[in-house]
Amino acid sequence: VxxxxxxxxxxxxxxxxxxxxxxxxxxxxxxxxxxxxxxxxxxxxxxxxxxxxxxxxxxxxxxxxxxxxxxxxxxxxxxxxxxxxxxxxxxxxxxxxxxxxxxxxxxxxxxxxxxxxxRGNAVGILVALNCEDGEKYTLLVEQPRIPVGDVTCLELPAGMIDANDDVKGQAVSEMEEECMIKLKKSDLIALTETTMLPSAGGCDEGIDLYYVERKVTVREMEDMQGRLTGNKEQGEHIKLHVVPFNTAWKLSGDAKLLCSMFLYDKVKLSEKSTGGKKGKRIWGRWARHDTL
Structure with a gap:
């Protein structure tokens, strides 16, 4: 054999x-x-x-x-x-x-x-940390990724969806496991109406993207920075990185991160143009046709 x-x-x-x-x-x-x-x-x-x-x-x-x-x-x-x-x-x-x-x-x-x-579907979560110092930050996870030969790959927090297809439940679990942040399902806001297909030419994987807004203190951010997390029994070696929100896209080529940041901007632009009201659903969950 x-x-x-x-x-x-x-x-x-x-x-x-x-x-x-x-x-x-x-x-x-x-x-x-x-x-x-x-x-x-x-x-x-x-x-x-x-x-x-x-x-x-x-x-x-x-x-x-x-x-x-x-x-x-x-x-x-x-x-x-x-x-x-x-x-x-x-x-x-x-x-x-x-x-x-x-x-x-x-x-x-x-x-x-x-x-x-x-390989089945996955879920990714963009974390928007609104700090008391007036700045906005986000969380990236660093971990070794053999498929791309990178020992310090920076990514959006994410995880595979289990057989029960509880997407939000899996997102909540991943946030606690990888980022040590406890959430409720109601805290998560969908960025996509349709599942994102990152590699439809060869792989079945679909990814649902969400974002969550959190208010944090400087001390809380300092406690997150460099924290080691992950499920060691599954061979995970994860390190947290707190980075400025507006420059996170420069630090990683992770498709989940880049797409979620693009869609997040569309959500906020839509809310601004409608006076805080949710826009018409097209591809991005709250994206309006006149902002795409």
Whole structure:
């Protein structure tokens, strides 16, 4: 067994029971038909867990949608790799679909790109700290990020959404875990009406963005600066940074941060132009058409 996504103990079990079968497959419902799901390099046990995971089921459901008389047909799906977060929780899934576009009931002959990295959705929170010194600040979290080879990556506080899809609840949990700030769900204000898709060409991830306003003292800010947080059991090593709000965008290329700051400015501009009233919802939750 050479699959790097199966840990040693599982691999030994697979070798003993011959769970990996080059011809192994499942069938799943796709609209009014059944399609084949193969997993030539993934054990039957792990493949079944992957298909039962929320990211996989959500992806299939999204592929079934019909929008503007356009839809997708899947002829089959291959599960290529599965990364487990421990023995029971499915982490990341890589699939390759035999996919075709249908427009006005006519199928386009040539297949469309079908490789997808499934990791599920996430939530990001922009913190606006209004200090007693009259200045505004925000919080960034520093942590090592292997995918980009950066040991001190600065980002917006964020986290993956659990299976219960409680976006605001997850946001509250992340704020307490990463920033040691206790919030209520009602404190969070949505920046987006639609989920942001940072890499739709290869990944299913969607990110919901929120912001929260807090009044703080200079002492409270000093206590936050450089604080070490994160879930050590999950390998998190997080350091808090308190930075001037208006220059935070210069310090990081994090897409969540840049998008949330842009949308925050639109929210405030909309409130100013309407005398504090909420604007018309278009893309940004309170963005007005005349300010976009």
């Amino acid at each position: 050479t699959n790097p996504n199966i840990n040693t103990k599982i691999a030994e079990k697979v070798m003993e029971s011959d769970q990996i079968d080059m011809c192994a497959s499942f069938t799943i419902a796709f609209r009014d038909t059944q399609i084949s799901v193969t997993h030539p390099n993934v054990s039957t046990e792990i493949a079944q867990k992957a298909m039962e995971s929320d990211p996989f089921k959500r992806w299939i459901k999204n592929c079934e949608k019909v929008i503007d008389r356009k839809t997708i047909i899947l002829r089959g799906v291959e599960i290529q790799t599965v990364d487990m977060f421990g023995p029971h929780k499915v982490g990341f899934i890589k699939v390759k679909a035999d996919a075709y576009l249908v427009f006005n009931g006519i199928e386009v002959p040539k297949a469309i790109p079908g490789i997808a990295f499934l």
